[in-house]
Amino acid sequence: MIILKPHRRVWRNALSMFSIAISFGMLLSLISVAWGLGEAAEDRSKGQPRDMVISSLGIVPTIENSHIRSQELKNDEGNFSAAMPVLTMLGRLAFPKEDAGLTPSMDLSMEDTPQGDLEGSETVGLVGLVPDLAKDFMGEDDTLFIRTELLKMNGWFNVGSDPFYESDYKQGWTGEIIVDQEMAKRYDLDIGSPVYYINSSGKISASFVLVSTFDTFLMGEGLSSDIIGGIAMIHLAELQYLTNNHIISGPGGERRDLSTAIYLDIQNERSDASTQKEIAIDLERSFPGLQVTTKERRLYRIEDEILILKSFSIGVGATTVMIGLFFLSSVMLIGVEERRKDIGILRAMGISRLSIFQWILSETLIIAILGSVVGLIPGYVGSHYLDIYLRGLYGVELEFTYMSPTIIVICFCFLIVTALIFSLIPGYRAASVDPVKFMRE
Amino acid sequence: MFLLTHPRRNPLRWSLVIFAIASSIILTTMMISLSAGIRESSDRTLDRIGADVYVVPKDLNPLLINLQRFDQGGSILDAIRSSPYPPIHFSPRSYDTLFINSTDLNKISEISVYGVVPEMEENFGQFEVISGQWFNTDNDPVREEYRSTGIVREDLFTLEVIISSQLSRNLGVDVGDTILLSSRIQGGDEFSYRIDGIYSDMLAGHGEGILIHLGELQMIKGTHIQDTLTEILLKMDGRDDVEQLIQWSESDQFIFGGVVDLHTRGDILGELYGFTSLIDGFSAIVITISILVSLTFLTVILMISIKGMGKELAMLRAIGFSRWSLMFHLFQESFLNTFLGGIIGLIFGVMVVKALNSLLSETMEQLPTGFELFSVDVVTLLFVIMIFTVISTGAGMVPALISSLKDPSEAMRGESR
Numbered sequence: 001m002i003i004l005k006p007h008r009r010v011w012r013n014a015l016s017m018f019s020i021a022i023s024f025g026m027l028l029s030l031i032s033v034a035w036g037l038g039e040a041a042e043d044r045s046k047g048q049p050r051d052m053v054i055s056s057l058g059i060v061p062t063i064e065n066s067h068i069r070s071q072e073l074k075n076d077e078g079n080f081s082a083a084m085p086v087l088t089m090l091g092r093l094a095f096p097k098e099d100a101g102l103t104p105s106m107d108l109s110m111e112d113t114p115q116g117d118l119e120g121s122e123t124v125g126l127v128g129l130v131p132d133l134a135k136d137f138m139g140e141d142d143t144l145f146i147r148t149e150l151l152k153m154n155g156w157f158n159v160g161s162d163p164f165y166e167s168d169y170k171q172g173w174t175g176e177i178i179v180d181q182e183m184a185k186r187y188d189l190d191i192g193s194p195v196y197y198i199n200s201s202g203k204i205s206a207s208f209v210l211v212s213t214f215d216t217f218l219m220g221e222g223l224s225s226d227i228i229g230g231i232a233m234i235h236l237a238e239l240q241y242l243t244n245n246h247i248i249s250g251p252g253g254e255r256r257d258l259s260t261a262i263y264l265d266i267q268n269e270r271s272d273a274s275t276q277k278e279i280a281i282d283l284e285r286s287f288p289g290l291q292v293t294t295k296e297r298r299l300y301r302i303e304d305e306i307l308i309l310k311s312f313s314i315g316v317g318a319t320t321v322m323i324g325l326f327f328l329s330s331v332m333l334i335g336v337e338e339r340r341k342d343i344g345i346l347r348a349m350g351i352s353r354l355s356i357f358q359w360i361l362s363e364t365l366i367i368a369i370l371g372s373v374v375g376l377i378p379g380y381v382g383s384h385y386l387d388i389y390l391r392g393l394y395g396v397e398l399e400f401t402y403m404s405p406t407i408i409v410i411c412f413c414f415l416i417v418t419a420l421i422f423s424l425i426p427g428y429r430a431a432s433v434d435p436v437k438f439m440r441e
Numbered sequence: 442m443f444l445l446t447h448p449r450r451n452p453l454r455w456s457l458v459i460f461a462i463a464s465s466i467i468l469t470t471m472m473i474s475l476s477a478g479i480r481e482s483s484d485r486t487l488d489r490i491g492a493d494v495y496v497v498p499k500d501l502n503p504l505l506i507n508l509q510r511f512d513q514g515g516s517i518l519d520a521i522r523s524s525p526y527p528p529i530h531f532s533p534r535s536y537d538t539l540f541i542n543s544t545d546l547n548k549i550s551e552i553s554v555y556g557v558v559p560e561m562e563e564n565f566g567q568f569e570v571i572s573g574q575w576f577n578t579d580n581d582p583v584r585e586e587y588r589s590t591g592i593v594r595e596d597l598f599t600l601e602v603i604i605s606s607q608l609s610r611n612l613g614v615d616v617g618d619t620i621l622l623s624s625r626i627q628g629g630d631e632f633s634y635r636i637d638g639i640y641s642d643m644l645a646g647h648g649e650g651i652l653i654h655l656g657e658l659q660m661i662k663g664t665h666i667q668d669t670l671t672e673i674l675l676k677m678d679g680r681d682d683v684e685q686l687i688q689w690s691e692s693d694q695f696i697f698g699g700v701v702d703l704h705t706r707g708d709i710l711g712e713l714y715g716f717t718s719l720i721d722g723f724s725a726i727v728i729t730i731s732i733l734v735s736l737t738f739l740t741v742i743l744m745i746s747i748k749g750m751g752k753e754l755a756m757l758r759a760i761g762f763s764r765w766s767l768m769f770h771l772f773q774e775s776f777l778n779t780f781l782g783g784i785i786g787l788i789f790g791v792m793v794v795k796a797l798n799s800l801l802s803e804t805m806e807q808l809p810t811g812f813e814l815f816s817v818d819v820v821t822l823l824f825v826i827m828i829f830t831v832i833s834t835g836a837g838m839v840p841a842l843i844s845s846l847k848d849p850s851e852a853m854r855g856e857s858r
Contacts, residue, residue: 015741016741057552057553060537060538123498200669202701203699249663250593253629255624255625289549289551290551308805319464320468323735327457327458327735328738330461333451333454334745338749
């Protein structure tokens, strides 16, 4: 029978299978990257007790009286189980070569600082928060989700409140700072090491003492560290003071206690979608002009952002598979031409057109299936090395690829359906061999 | 020549091969065009803005411009202007947000604001007035007064605003209308601004935004005391001056070296190219795999095809055709396939790239105006042609060599196997 003689075309079939395997492997690797990024973003976003965020448009802090407003929301126990104000800004930190033995200060004079004796300075992402309020947002594994970054805390602030705010920004400077592990390693920082803040006039204006570190997922040694040098966490009021967001006066009026966002955790019994929507509408009324983002909207936004990447990966992977299948179809067509004699005899013996058609389809499918099975190896290896490459490039411990049976099945089904479509041409050509005409020839 | 007519005998087979090569070329064109597009568009965008040097906060990645600020903006600009390499044009800017109250819609929204000095910003090309006019008042009276006397004179507010075309559409306001601006969501003083013109911002795509006088933005936001800026654009008199100014800014003569960094256009593009190199690596993998698949299949098809022509080739050898002549003709056949596939692929590739650019500019709102993610240029086309020539040569070489080495008497003796 036709398909029982593959040894006659062993090299041809082997090479075809090899090409299909490579195409399939590529499709698998690309889709694993697209899904990996999507899964990572969604998992991190889903797993955190941060149901709702009231935020400014960009990084400019516009929420006034954020301590009081957060406390008011927290007191609304019917709706919320936790609320915390957050201020996120870019700022510069400097690291002394040796422990100068300074006590933390909010107003360092030039004489107090070891000018010219610094290990280096970095532009970092600064996060200001109230430790006691932030603790309510911590996961069981001591993780805290700030903006798009998941922080795994190795310790916490000694002072839970925000005393500098309570004294109206006059006293109670704690000078506590927590920095990411990568930055701590880079500057050889230990618990108790001093860290300086450089103000927007380029002067060292305050000092902190390192009280702990945290591990991050998006910060590392690669491209991520080219963008910002690290992340640091301090008390909210202290960051407000340093970045001039504590009290601002001008013709526009006086603004106090500014933050970029208020994070909210909704009571479990109020967490259904329709109630969340109602709460969001109420919040939009209370905070006009600001964005109120629910967890659902956040996930939509993530899906929206990943959609372009997914479409691109699927498009490129699918095109590679199609290229392989165009060629496979052509090879099968040659096979049919070569075996016109065999097919003619089979037709003359009474084998139906449908059977001939099915045989050709089966032969194409066997090559495609074998190709995809073999393609699992380059697919898996490709996905693994893409993960290593991307981790190295960005220098972060994030799962860039995600390989699951579902993805393999989806890719497999795509290949089989496409192979079936492409095998229609040689199948039809084989089935259309006329035995009478053939015998006459 | 008979070999060139061979595809005519199997049009369906050769059509499929040509389609496969065309698909491969479309993919290759797309992948190469991606990073080329980003590079070219970035280069073009920066060229249209027209700044040779960007003064930004110290240690800030140039790609994060507008996300951090520096103080003493006026003094820093004065220091640069009095350097041995003064810029011919300069424009200090502050990027911030304000609340806009549209009385008709009774809706408050936060909006991006650039504070600029009109007569200075005019020399750069980021903002283009598409309706109405640029500011009536060219200078920045409030800031000038405050810098010389230290007094805030609210009566000097020009209350002139230029708004983005998107904001004009969304709020339903036009030139001559007024909008209320405030630094506070509620309870703050509102300033009634008259719309002088409508602009398009080449960096913001379809984004909403407004332009007001720098001094007024600083006053409203309360940053006038520190004279806070986000960047200063400089236009220099020639390439040499750019390099000299950068060198000067890194020396002790520039007293604000600890506050700001000076980045050239090349520095910004360099940062961006760091990211496009990632795309290049990815494109190289895709192109290599696509070529490998095409090459393997093309070789298989040509081998089968040549095998079927064993007798014809032997006859040609027997009547005196040299091995090289046969090899040349076999190359011609593989070249014909790849050439046709390549041409079709290039035509469709360009069409796909154009369709993608148009689709992305519609859907990606933040994309700068005129920014094309994909770009096919001459170098790209030459590269694509080179790739399919490699496919053609590679695919034709093995079967051509095998068939030309075959002994004609042996080939004539039996059916080809």
